[in-house]
Structures are given as structure tokens and as C-alpha cells.
Amino acid sequence: MPSILIVDDEEDIRELIAMNLLREEDYKLLEAVNGLEALKMAKELRPDLIILDLMLPGMDGLNVYRNLREDPRTKAVPVIMLTARGRLEEKIVGLELGADDYLSKPFSPRELMLRVRNLLRRTNPNQGGSIVESGPFSLDKNALKLHLEGTAIDLTATEFKLLLIMIESPGITQERGELLKKVWGYSDLIQTRTLDTHIKRLREKLGEHGNSIETVRGVGYRFHDA
Amino acid sequence: MPSILIVDDEEDIRELIAMNLLREEDYKLLEAVNGLEALKMAKELRPDLIILDLMLPGMDGLNVYRNLREDPRTKAVPVIMLTARGRLEEKIVGLELGADDYLSKPFSPRELMLRVRNLLRRTNPNQGGSIVESGPFSLDKNALKLHLEGTAIDLTATEFKLLLIMIESPGITQERGELLKKVWGYSDLIQTRTLDTHIKRLREKLGEHGNSIETVRGVGYRFHDA
DNA sequence: TGAGCATGTGACAGCATTGTCACCGACGCC
DNA sequence: GGCGTCGGTGACAATGCTGTCACATGCTCA
Known part of the structure; x- marks a missing residue:
């Protein structure tokens, strides 16, 4: 069963995501509300996918992303980033996204589902789309x-x-x-x-x-x- | 050298895409201005990626997409769809996109580049991200x-x-x-x-x-x- | 229909791969 | 430092894989 880590400090967004994921298939959901906690969980539990809100208290979301990419334990885990239209979005566009993806708020639940399934299909079946x-x-x-x-x-x-x-x-x-x-x-x-x-x-x-x-x-x- | 087929009836958009692609790397560009021509070229030349504007004269862009997906010669070719925000966009969100992607107009050139590189990296190196x-x-x-x-x-x-x-x-x-x-x-x-x-x-x-x-x-x- | 050629098939020998073992060196604990 | 255990290494035999060949079969075209 694929496990997904949701990193967001807003409870209603976490719930929105959780509801829409659970409606479709069986995923194991993990939640974190700030950057440090997210990094800790990601490295210990090694989820198959991370959904990361870039607007986090404390550690900047982009720094969380960069940290994930640097650690060998998490660098292969795909990340979907959530962002508001505007400055942050432009920053992401400047990143080498690799296998990752992002979504601008407000996003449609169906679109999120598509991207989640896409990324899981790409990486999960036998570690490497093989x-x-x-x-x-x-x-x-x-x-x-x-x-x-x-x-x-x-x-x-x-x-x-x-x-x-x-x-x-x-x-x-x-x-x-x-x-x-x-x-x-x-x-x-x-x-x-x-x-x-x-x-x-x-x-x-x-x-x-x-x-x-x-x-x-x-x-x-x-x-x-x- | 990866080849990319651009399907759009608006010349300025074709040029925008072409310019932004050529600035970055060496791609071989193919162009088609309507659905029938696009299908013919895609099946003969088998490009590595197709950029498809959904607002086409004659054949509906979504039908072109479906046709591409059905033909064994083109069903593995990733497609980036261009669409205006609104009704069409919703339709796409309803599709099982598989390895494909889409972009809402107006799109930023950098964002397009990212998605192009993403899709090419995923499929081109040795046919299957292997x-x-x-x-x-x-x-x-x-x-x-x-x-x-x-x-x-x-x-x-x-x-x-x-x-x-x-x-x-x-x-x-x-x-x-x-x-x-x-x-x-x-x-x-x-x-x-x-x-x-x-x-x-x-x-x-x-x-x-x-x-x-x-x-x-x-x-x-x-x-x-x- | 029959000649000629392309493909199917079974057998076989050579070879690479693989798992096991015996022996040796190295490490860690006391 | 000595002892026990773990890992490194070379040799070997069994197995499975591979390419080739000879012969059989079947297709095509005249």
C-alpha cells in the first residue's frame, strides 16, 4: 500500500487532501504540520510520495524541499508542492523539478488526484517505473x-x-x-x-x-x- | 536528438514555443496546424513528444488526443496539451492522463520548458526511464x-x-x-x-x-x- | 502443383553463470 | 595479545544459457 506524507499547517487543506485520496483508493496517510517534523518523518518512514505546502511556519517550504533532495534517504521520493499563485510559484518554476510536480492553490481535487496517481505510478511499481x-x-x-x-x-x-x-x-x-x-x-x-x-x-x-x-x-x- | 511535434494553428504560439525550446537545447521541431495533419505526421515520424493545442480548427483537439492514444504507433508518445482556463480544462482534468501533462494558457515559457524536459527525461532515455x-x-x-x-x-x-x-x-x-x-x-x-x-x-x-x-x-x- | 526460399524445431556442444566449500585474513571483544 | 567470529577469496562442479546446425515444414510465385 503506497504511503503519502502530507505536510501542511492548515488542517482544512490536510482534510481536503485526505478526503479526496481516500475516496479513490487505499493509501496510507501520514501528516506533518511543520518542516522539521516533516523531514524527520520523511527520513524515518520513507513515504512513496510527499505533498508539501510551501507556506509553512518556521522552516521555509523550499528549504524543506531542498533538504529532502539532498538526503540520500529521501532524494528519490517524488514531491508535489502546493503554492499560491505569485512569487513562490515563480521560484518553483526556476527549479529543476526532476520527477516532481507542483500545483497552484486553489487546486481542484481531481487535478490533485491525477498528479498523485501519476507520480505514484511512475515511481512506486517496483521502485523506478520498471x-x-x-x-x-x-x-x-x-x-x-x-x-x-x-x-x-x-x-x-x-x-x-x-x-x-x-x-x-x-x-x-x-x-x-x-x-x-x-x-x-x-x-x-x-x-x-x-x-x-x-x-x-x-x-x-x-x-x-x-x-x-x-x-x-x-x-x-x-x-x-x- | 529528441524530436518534438507542435500542433497549433496560431503561428505566434508556435513561434513562442520554438524560440523557448531552441534557446535551451537542440531539439528537432516538427509543426502541424490542424488535427489531421498532426495525426499523419505523428504516425509517420513518431516524435518523442507532442505539444498539442486543444483549440484546433476542424478536428477537435481532444479527439486528436484520443486518436493518438488508440494507435499503437503513437500510444506511448507523451503529450503536453495546451488549453485555456475554463470548460476544456475541466474536461482534461477528467482524463486519465497517464504519462501526459497539460498547461493552461497563458503559460510561462519556463514552465513549458520544465514540463518538456520532464517528459523527455521520463520517456526518451532508452524508451522507458530505464x-x-x-x-x-x-x-x-x-x-x-x-x-x-x-x-x-x-x-x-x-x-x-x-x-x-x-x-x-x-x-x-x-x-x-x-x-x-x-x-x-x-x-x-x-x-x-x-x-x-x-x-x-x-x-x-x-x-x-x-x-x-x-x-x-x-x-x-x-x-x-x- | 512444384521449386525455391523462409521459418519452425530438436539436438548439441561450448560457455558463462552460479552456489558451495575450504581456507585465510581481519576485526572486535575479553 | 588471544580467541572466536565474520567476511574475503580462489577453486570447482553443476546447471542453465546460447548459438549453430541439420532437417522438417510451410509459404509464395510461377
Whole structure:
């Protein structure tokens, strides 16, 4: 379950956020009302996302942000910053935001939800957006595994690369030469049956979904989720 | 070089965008002034990013967006939508934006640049944000390679997983049990020397950077970029 | 329909990867 | 300083991965 840290000294905003998050899905919510507390919680609990109001008493919100970015424990955690239109907004625009985002007050609850989901999707699934999905196929780049209808299928490194390239462009025919170049680094002139063999092995592992890899005679192969 | 397709019927906005993009970096710019032309260009040229004004003559901008999302050739291309505050903006907020983004007119040039860079960084480097960096270390999840000071180092699947986990939390001590669980799926009780051996092999491959993997006696290992 | 070519398939040998073990050095505690 | 434990290291055998080949099958075009 993704956990989100909300940093805001205004209770009604915290509630507004909490209500809108809880309405949609199950998140674990953490709350902090000032910068120091926020930093402490963030570093200990390492939430998946931080929503940070820049208008904080005590420590300046931007300093909290910079501190989060500097500490190795929190530098990978995405932050959504809340700000009023005006001077502060301009300052943010000057930042290198990286994977982060910001929202000007007053914000619409739906817009907040979109940004939250966006950031969580980007970072949470397996720490680094390392899942590629297409239809029932789900490739996990970290684990080198294919998840297909509830079962996990182990792929070798070569099989994985091959399938990944095809799955990233569903419906597009990949020419033999292209595939040889991308997976093996071969020049596209070379004559080899290795590709065919690996396609065969992939199809075997895909079971009844083996026909998702279509042969385009004289050209190459094409993947489609079906 | 990343290519960006700008879809807008107002020439001054196209110019504003072009100027601000060119000032910063080298992008290849493509332009289209109506929906049909935009779709045709997008599908043929497959740009890395599309900037789409929703107020278009002829085909409704949102329909262009939906069409892009449906075609396998363009469904992975991120889109930044431009919109005036008001009814249209509300419609967008209702969309599942996925990796996309939008901007309300009038927008600040800097803000546009930030979003452009954000989206390109997310999608362009190796089609899927599959590069993890920390200091001089750069792990390519697709190629299963480590780039370190200009040289590419081949890692085996196990070595890669192990290094990835440590590199994703620099400065954090990973306990033996944690590592065994994350890399091998072992219960953290099990007694084995496999981890030690793999650490050794990694250090060898890292060469003079081998000491970036620090031993925390009695606990586990810690990675730091240095 | 038959020749020619592209692709599917099974077998196999070479090789890289992997986990285990035995031995050694180093650290920390008393 | 001595002892016990933990981690480093080199060797090794088992396993799995990979590319190649020979043969089978199937498609296309005349």
C-alpha cells in the first residue's frame, strides 16, 4: 500500500487532501504540520510520495524541499508542492523539478488526484517505473520476469530483451535486422538463425499466448497483445 | 536528438514555443496546424513528444488526443496539451492522463520548458526511464549494463539486481537478510556465502570503484557513490 | 502443383553463470 | 595479545544459457 506524507499547517487543506485520496483508493496517510517534523518523518518512514505546502511556519517550504533532495534517504521520493499563485510559484518554476510536480492553490481535487496517481505510478511499481505493460503481458525489468495472467514466467536475459523490444511497440513489425542489432548488436546484414530459435523459445514460454508473436514473412516479427 | 511535434494553428504560439525550446537545447521541431495533419505526421515520424493545442480548427483537439492514444504507433508518445482556463480544462482534468501533462494558457515559457524536459527525461532515455544513476554510476536496466566513467561494463543478471538494489538507496545499509530476500528470494534466516561471493565479483568488476560497496560488519553492505 | 526460399524445431556442444566449500585474513571483544 | 567470529577469496562442479546446425515444414510465385 503506497504511503503519502502530507505536510501542511492548515488542517482544512490536510482534510481536503485526505478526503479526496481516500475516496479513490487505499493509501496510507501520514501528516506533518511543520518542516522539521516533516523531514524527520520523511527520513524515518520513507513515504512513496510527499505533498508539501510551501507556506509553512518556521522552516521555509523550499528549504524543506531542498533538504529532502539532498538526503540520500529521501532524494528519490517524488514531491508535489502546493503554492499560491505569485512569487513562490515563480521560484518553483526556476527549479529543476526532476520527477516532481507542483500545483497552484486553489487546486481542484481531481487535478490533485491525477498528479498523485501519476507520480505514484511512475515511481512506486517496483521502485523506478520498471514495469512495462501491454494487454495481459506485464514485464518486470528489475526481476527479469514476465507476468501473464497471474503466473510469473522466468525469462533469460536475451529472451527478456527481445520480448521487451517487441512489447514496447505493439502492432509494429520489427525487422530481423533491427532485432539483431537491438538485442545482439549484430550488424543487420549478418545471416543467422539465432533470432528464430529465440523466438521459438519465447513462444514456448508464452504458452497459449505464443501466437502474440506474429511472423511477418520476409520482414521480421510483430507483437500484439491478444 | 529528441524530436518534438507542435500542433497549433496560431503561428505566434508556435513561434513562442520554438524560440523557448531552441534557446535551451537542440531539439528537432516538427509543426502541424490542424488535427489531421498532426495525426499523419505523428504516425509517420513518431516524435518523442507532442505539444498539442486543444483549440484546433476542424478536428477537435481532444479527439486528436484520443486518436493518438488508440494507435499503437503513437500510444506511448507523451503529450503536453495546451488549453485555456475554463470548460476544456475541466474536461482534461477528467482524463486519465497517464504519462501526459497539460498547461493552461497563458503559460510561462519556463514552465513549458520544465514540463518538456520532464517528459523527455521520463520517456526518451532508452524508451522507458530505464536508467538509474548515482554519482558516476549509471545502470541501464534494458541492456543490463553498467556505465562507469565512459566504459560499459557487462553485468550478469544476478550482479545487476544486487547492484541495482544498493544503488537505488545510496548511503543506506542493506542487511544481509534483506539482500538475500530481494535478490534471491531466500528467507532472511538462511545461512549462505553466496552473497559474499557476488559482492566480491561486483567489486572486481567495479575496479577502482570497488570500495563504493562498503562492508558493514555484522549487518550487511552499503553503497555510496564516490 | 512444384521449386525455391523462409521459418519452425530438436539436438548439441561450448560457455558463462552460479552456489558451495575450504581456507585465510581481519576485526572486535575479553 | 588471544580467541572466536565474520567476511574475503580462489577453486570447482553443476546447471542453465546460447548459438549453430541439420532437417522438417510451410509459404509464395510461377
